[in-house]
Amino acid sequence: MARTKIYVPRETAAVSVGADDVAIAIARKAKESGENIELIRNGSWGATWLEPLVEVLVDDKRIAYGNVEPADVPGMFDAGLLDGGDHSRRLGPILEVPYLINQDRWTFWRCGLIDPLSMDDFRVHQGFKAFEKAVEMGADAVIETVKTSGLRGRGGAGFPAGIKWQTVADAEGAQKYVALNADEGDSGTFSDRILMEGDPLGLIEGMMLAGYAVGANRGYIYLRSEYPLARSILTRAIELARDNDWLGNDIQGSGFDFDIELHIGAGSYVCGEETAMLESLEGRPGIVRYKPPLPAIKGLFGKPTVVNNVVTIASVANIINLGGEKYASFGVGRSKGTLAFQLAGNIKRGGLVEKAFGITVRELIDDWGGGTASGRPVKAVQVGGPLGAYLSANQLDTPLDYEAFTEIGAMIGHGGIVVFDDTANMAHQARFAMEFCAIESCGKCTPCRIGSTRGVEVIDRMIAGLERDKNYELLIELCDTMEDASLCAMGGMTPYPVRSILKYFAEDFVSARSGP
Amino acid sequence: MKTEAYNETAASEIIARFDARPELLLQVLRAFIERFGWISEDAIRFLSARLNLSRAEVHGVVSYYHDFRTTPPGRHIVKICQAESCQAMGSRELSAHAVKTLGVEMHSGNRDVTLEPVYCLGNCACSPAVMVDDKTYGRVSTAQFDAIVAAFEGSR
Numbered sequence: 001m002a003r004t005k006i007y008v009p010r011e012t013a014a015v016s017v018g019a020d021d022v023a024i025a026i027a028r029k030a031k032e033s034g035e036n037i038e039l040i041r042n043g044s045w046g047a048t049w050l051e052p053l054v055e056v057l058v059d060d061k062r063i064a065y066g067n068v069e070p071a072d073v074p075g076m077f078d079a080g081l082l083d084g085g086d087h088s089r090r091l092g093p094i095l096e097v098p099y100l101i102n103q104d105r106w107t108f109w110r111c112g113l114i115d116p117l118s119m120d121d122f123r124v125h126q127g128f129k130a131f132e133k134a135v136e137m138g139a140d141a142v143i144e145t146v147k148t149s150g151l152r153g154r155g156g157a158g159f160p161a162g163i164k165w166q167t168v169a170d171a172e173g174a175q176k177y178v179a180l181n182a183d184e185g186d187s188g189t190f191s192d193r194i195l196m197e198g199d200p201l202g203l204i205e206g207m208m209l210a211g212y213a214v215g216a217n218r219g220y221i222y223l224r225s226e227y228p229l230a231r232s233i234l235t236r237a238i239e240l241a242r243d244n245d246w247l248g249n250d251i252q253g254s255g256f257d258f259d260i261e262l263h264i265g266a267g268s269y270v271c272g273e274e275t276a277m278l279e280s281l282e283g284r285p286g287i288v289r290y291k292p293p294l295p296a297i298k299g300l301f302g303k304p305t306v307v308n309n310v311v312t313i314a315s316v317a318n319i320i321n322l323g324g325e326k327y328a329s330f331g332v333g334r335s336k337g338t339l340a341f342q343l344a345g346n347i348k349r350g351g352l353v354e355k356a357f358g359i360t361v362r363e364l365i366d367d368w369g370g371g372t373a374s375g376r377p378v379k380a381v382q383v384g385g386p387l388g389a390y391l392s393a394n395q396l397d398t399p400l401d402y403e404a405f406t407e408i409g410a411m412i413g414h415g416g417i418v419v420f421d422d423t424a425n426m427a428h429q430a431r432f433a434m435e436f437c438a439i440e441s442c443g444k445c446t447p448c449r450i451g452s453t454r455g456v457e458v459i460d461r462m463i464a465g466l467e468r469d470k471n472y473e474l475l476i477e478l479c480d481t482m483e484d485a486s487l488c489a490m491g492g493m494t495p496y497p498v499r500s501i502l503k504y505f506a507e508d509f510v511s512a513r514s515g516p
Numbered sequence: 517m518k519t520e521a522y523n524e525t526a527a528s529e530i531i532a533r534f535d536a537r538p539e540l541l542l543q544v545l546r547a548f549i550e551r552f553g554w555i556s557e558d559a560i561r562f563l564s565a566r567l568n569l570s571r572a573e574v575h576g577v578v579s580y581y582h583d584f585r586t587t588p589p590g591r592h593i594v595k596i597c598q599a600e601s602c603q604a605m606g607s608r609e610l611s612a613h614a615v616k617t618l619g620v621e622m623h624s625g626n627r628d629v630t631l632e633p634v635y636c637l638g639n640c641a642c643s644p645a646v647m648v649d650d651k652t653y654g655r656v657s658t659a660q661f662d663a664i665v666a667a668f669e670g671s672r
Binding site: 015049184228269346352373382421424 | 576582603652
């Protein structure tokens with residue numbers, strides 16, 4: 001008799017709420033009942049609020065059970081789990097779970113679906129098809145396709161990926177590199193992590209495509225240290241690719257050499273800035289470099305380097321498979337394609353939603369997120385991480401589109417959406433924005449290094465009610481200085497959240513005095 | 517976390533594993549942290565000699581990065597996320613609770629436990645998040661925090 005396949009994610013969020021214990025309970029119960037099962041540790045589908053999510057393959061459908069606790073497992077077996085039996089945790093077929101339908105799964109389509117560390121499963125699901133096609137097309141055609149797709153950097157800056165690749169391809173020099181930025185430090189973001197844990201081989205294929213297109217034979221992954229599970233999964237995936245001739249010399253007889261080295265960061269937020277990351281990869285403090293020269297011309301070890309975010313790189317395989325025009329048909333204006341939005345903070349149904357650009361913040365928060373976890377009204381929403389503006393409840397109909405966000409003094413960044421309910425005091429959040437900058441500043445430029453500390457002091461005086469109007473003016477002036485004169489986005493964009501709070505939540509400086 | 521006292525045999529082993537490449541200094545230091553728990557003055561001196569770097573260069577890297585602690589940590593390291601998503605779900609209150617329960621201030625500790633802030637564990641759909649040694653926990657209420665602490669106290 002064939003073994004029944006049961007899926008329990010081995011992904012940080014799922015494990016953080018007990019997925020390992022659920023997996024153990026299932027294995028134990030199956031053994032006791034003499035049932036023959038195959039336990040697969042998949043990645044996450046991104047419906048994080050349903051974790052731990054268990055699926056059972058029945059005929060051709062995967063039947064899902066949500067928020068499973070170890071104590072539920074015996075009862076689920078009694079209810080006929082292996083046949084998809086009814087139980088209070090049963091959600092029905094996974095692909096009919098409302099959260100997961102109506103998404104535009106371009107980049108994350110394998111996450112949750114496959115066993116991330118099975119080469120066979122990966123190959124069955126289009127794995128390395130894009131690489132094979134790329135080798136037939138040639139490097140120039142690959143770059144043209146990426147240009148046609150309109151893909152922009154998903155790390156936050158939104159620079160057109162095809163143009164970056166072209167610059168590296170055209171740069172002089174025999175040695176070039178691909179440096180993958182997996183230093184996902186923005187609060188409210190976890191899409192890189194879900195991808196690395198759920199489809200690591202897909203990420204490797206993306207890096208191979210970048211390497212092939214620009215003529216680089218070496219790739220580096222800079223992974224933040226806060227992601228130990230991603231580290232272990234990536235380490236194994238790289239070994240797996242090497243063992244199967246998908247990394248190394250003359251890959252599959254294509255004549256293309258490429259290998260990947262995994263580097264782990266050391267807890268510095270600013271190392272997510274590309275030049276600080278390069279410094280860190282070279283073994284130095286993560287202090288930002290002056291630009292120019294651009295990393296595309298003079299990057300890692302002084303060589304031309306493609307620096308891309310995880311989601312950017314992972315989006316390319318399907319662009320090669322399905323065509324640049326197809327990708328460009330998603331989205332609005334100059335924001336082409338899809339973005340993995342991440343619903344976080346005070347939200348009822350947190351998780352990852354991959355959608356075409358143009359959806360509004362409100363649609364994501366209401367239709368997917370189901371409102372706040374606390375059930376209280378939404379007060380503010382921070383989009384784009386700690387350097388992103390706080391939107392007021394009146395701005396939630398803004399479409400998620402790079403240009404529309406720029407217009408309102410905000411940014412989409414890496415797609416994190418952090419919801420606060422009406423108990424939040426925004427003066428404290430403004431103070432935190434400055435405090436975080438003071439903690440994480442690399443210290444190279446004065447506006448960021450000193451400005452952030454002065455910013456905390458000024459906000460403290462405002463909260464204490466000392467010369468509030470005068471200090472308000474001073475804070476605006478300080479924001480101007482930081483924005484105009486900082487070397488990178490750390491100091492240059494810390495004013496975004498601060499300004500948005502001054503503009504929309506100024507009254508909180510008065511009430512903060514009695515706050516927590 | 518199981519660590520051993522700093523010793524040059526183990527240090528040499530680690531350095532050899534990274535082919536004594538000076539550009540891998542961060543990776544070597546990380547391996548030191550995993551093995552010894554912290555970076556001592558002796559370790560810095562030894563590393564600079566073996567990697568052909570100045571002590572100032574090694575010190576510069578050690579002091580720049582939050583992960584490279586220069587004092588011995590407690591047996592367990594508890595990190596509580598202090599970033600926005602967790603703030604929206606009560607991490608300030610959770611941190612105050614942790615300080616009270618563990619009897620140590622943030623950035624400090626005793627033989628049993630070291631308490632540190634962390635800015636995002638990437639578990640933002642399950643805020644507030646806590647990391648104990650290398651394990652991440654999500655949706656951590658104060659009661660759950662107590663249970664996590666009781667579990668590692670029981671394992672002593």
